[in-house]
Amino acid sequence: MATGTETTTRARLRWGLLDVFVVVFALVPVLWIASLSFKTPATLTDGNFIPREWTLDNYKTIFDTDQFVRALVNSIGIALIATLVAVVLGAMAAYAISRLDFPGKRLLVGVSLLIAMFPQVSLVSPLFEIERQLGLFDTWPGLILPYITFALPLAIYTLSAFFKQIPWDLEKAAKMDGATQGQAFRRVIAPLAAPGLFTTAILVFIFCWNDFLFAITLTSTERARTVPVALSFFTGESQFEDPTGAICAAAVVITIPIILFVLFFQRRIVSGLTSGAVKG
Amino acid sequence: MSINATPAGAEVSAGAERPGGRHATVPTQRSGRRKAPLSENKKAERKLGWLLCAPAALVMLAVTAYPIIYSVWLSLQRFDLRFPDQREFIGLENYVTVLTNEFWWTAFGVTMLITVVTVAVELVLGMGLAIIMHRTLIGRGLVRTSALIPYGIVTVVAAFSWRYAWTPGTGYLANLFSDGAPLTERASSLAIIMLAEIWKTTPFMALLLMAGLALVPEDLLKAASTDGATAWQRFTKVMLPVMKPAILVALLFRTLDAFRVFDNIFVLTAGGNETSSVSMLAYNNLIRGLNLGIGSTMSVLIFITVAIIAFVFVKLFGTAAPGSDDGERR
Numbered sequence: 001m002a003t004g005t006e007t008t009t010r011a012r013l014r015w016g017l018l019d020v021f022v023v024v025f026a027l028v029p030v031l032w033i034a035s036l037s038f039k040t041p042a043t044l045t046d047g048n049f050i051p052r053e054w055t056l057d058n059y060k061t062i063f064d065t066d067q068f069v070r071a072l073v074n075s076i077g078i079a080l081i082a083t084l085v086a087v088v089l090g091a092m093a094a095y096a097i098s099r100l101d102f103p104g105k106r107l108l109v110g111v112s113l114l115i116a117m118f119p120q121v122s123l124v125s126p127l128f129e130i131e132r133q134l135g136l137f138d139t140w141p142g143l144i145l146p147y148i149t150f151a152l153p154l155a156i157y158t159l160s161a162f163f164k165q166i167p168w169d170l171e172k173a174a175k176m177d178g179a180t181q182g183q184a185f186r187r188v189i190a191p192l193a194a195p196g197l198f199t200t201a202i203l204v205f206i207f208c209w210n211d212f213l214f215a216i217t218l219t220s221t222e223r224a225r226t227v228p229v230a231l232s233f234f235t236g237e238s239q240f241e242d243p244t245g246a247i248c249a250a251a252v253v254i255t256i257p258i259i260l261f262v263l264f265f266q267r268r269i270v271s272g273l274t275s276g277a278v279k280g
Numbered sequence: 281m282s283i284n285a286t287p288a289g290a291e292v293s294a295g296a297e298r299p300g301g302r303h304a305t306v307p308t309q310r311s312g313r314r315k316a317p318l319s320e321n322k323k324a325e326r327k328l329g330w331l332l333c334a335p336a337a338l339v340m341l342a343v344t345a346y347p348i349i350y351s352v353w354l355s356l357q358r359f360d361l362r363f364p365d366q367r368e369f370i371g372l373e374n375y376v377t378v379l380t381n382e383f384w385w386t387a388f389g390v391t392m393l394i395t396v397v398t399v400a401v402e403l404v405l406g407m408g409l410a411i412i413m414h415r416t417l418i419g420r421g422l423v424r425t426s427a428l429i430p431y432g433i434v435t436v437v438a439a440f441s442w443r444y445a446w447t448p449g450t451g452y453l454a455n456l457f458s459d460g461a462p463l464t465e466r467a468s469s470l471a472i473i474m475l476a477e478i479w480k481t482t483p484f485m486a487l488l489l490m491a492g493l494a495l496v497p498e499d500l501l502k503a504a505s506t507d508g509a510t511a512w513q514r515f516t517k518v519m520l521p522v523m524k525p526a527i528l529v530a531l532l533f534r535t536l537d538a539f540r541v542f543d544n545i546f547v548l549t550a551g552g553n554e555t556s557s558v559s560m561l562a563y564n565n566l567i568r569g570l571n572l573g574i575g576s577t578m579s580v581l582i583f584i585t586v587a588i589i590a591f592v593f594v595k596l597f598g599t600a601a602p603g604s605d606d607g608e609r610r
Contacts, residue, residue: 112340120540250437
């Protein structure tokens, strides 16, 4: 960049090509599903990437069924609540793990590792039984609880990796100025850790939004059924001759909240924890 | 891992009791803390540590401890829900049954292959993607957002996209690259499963790596550049060491996740043509076959395998593991 405009233009071109490659790599399968969702039943199997005849019938079909709309509400509510709780609890634990000296620290890391590793498929039947006994089966909390549990190891690991890189001298300085450990956490470290928190929030939300196994085993009605499960019922529904179009339309719809969520938090991920602290 | 199980289990209950008990005593102690000597500070630090960890620890234990124990207990029984009368304790017999079964080892091989290939490819692609997302001069927001979409989209939906793409007649890829039906042959099925996995989860890898990349001090890179370091040297000598914790997190979670591959196989081949993963096999025995004993045995075996992988990772990266006392604080 120091050598003048020619290098800058070349660099821009190079980055531009890489950008295009990434965008194509990421979007083609999504565009393919979107394309299928706009195809009429007659042209569905023509193998064309771009539909020859466009229709919105597939979208009308899914929004006419109360099943899908309810599932969408359930998915959004459950994922948001689980994300909020998991990030708050995870940040507290990650701070303690990366900063404080206390017996049982390694144990907590070990326990969260065990939970991250445990194949969820084997937790499904005991959880089914326990939640039925507690009245949590087929409710929002019944899904939120396992989601928090399995998001926590990811949150704790990601956040403690972040927290370890924070310039902790700032905390020492704050404490020298009379701040308690708690104040140092809230006033100095938490704002510094914000980019890490938002990155973690994105990961946790997507984990909850994505889950299929718990959602299909711990729900039985529209009360708490999430979109992925509703989708799988689409597949089996016999009123459609070929559910491909409806599945693809639903897929496009449930991708929209993800895009909004990513856009919303994208702006808040500041590049560089330390640079902000030094300059600010 | 089984050696560690007993002391860890014993400490779990002790650790779980402490935070709750301390809760009540904290306010009274805190009032007299301001001018306290060092040892008093140490005590307060311990208390704060337990307090901050307690909620996370309690939630995790409450939702998993009982099911985990139950799963191990079930694996020691003959327990088929279709024949509940025949339920009895049979010790390790289920383990012998599974470990001498040919389907188990085929699924194990398939799972290992998918794990190794996808994680290796994802690390390279993910690092590239992370650098592009972090450093590109134009369209950074667009690149980041579009790269996150594969990760954000529901796995089952993404799998459907690939299935339709490779279905003869319907799909654009099937018509372009193949004469037959690729999802009906083993090798091409496995390749498509891996392609779907890599496409879906490379952004996950990249996002975690980008988090580490954001921590690399710009000044250091500039200084290295001024001193004549090549791009490759800056990458290996400056960026990689700083990113080590982030790389560990990314590799660890992706490997564990890849080993449990399930959704993609379920949608793409339903385990046909010997493309079942160990999770597919466990699911089929547990949910479809209703054989709780055998299903739980497979789950425990998957868990042990995954534990060994994680153990190797943490040993390999050593002090970079979160929670280890690596001398940053003395």
